[in-house]
Amino acid sequence: LVGCPRCGRELAIRTVEALARIGQPDRAREGLAAWDARANGSSAQAAIWRPGAEAMLRAAEGDRSAARSLLERLGMQLKDAGELDEALWARIDLGRVLLGDDRQAAIEAFTNPSNKRWMFS
Numbered sequence: 348l349v350g351c352p353r354c355g356r357e358l359a360i361r362t363v364e365a366l367a368r369i370g371q372p373d374r375a376r377e378g379l380a381a382w383d384a385r386a387n388g389s390s391a392q393a394a395i396w397r398p399g400a401e402a403m404l405r406a407a408e409g410d411r412s413a414a415r416s417l418l419e420r421l422g423m424q425l426k427d428a429g430e431l432d433e434a435l436w437a438r439i440d441l442g443r444v445l446l447g448d449d450r451q452a453a454i455e456a457f458t459n460p461s462n463k464r465w466m467f468s
Contacts, residue, residue: 356390363404364400368407376408402421403440406444414444418438
């Protein structure tokens, strides 16, 4: 209601992710381009969400290899930064992306907390 620019940018990047998740990659791609054009000064939280939004967009466009790479890198960065809740969501998304190509890797992403790259303890 007050038009907070930071909140607006955060909402915009989460909207990109949501559009990708519901199967509207064209609208998500447009939203991502618009977000990138005005991302200067974005909050640290929005900068964390951007790679996840792009990963979901790549998955929606059928580029699961790129989505996998983005999510693996994001998960490790989040874990290393101590953002364990966000890292867990990246891991869940990774499992979803892997289901189409590598069922065993998807199972590991969903169930194997001892995977050293994804250890949360």
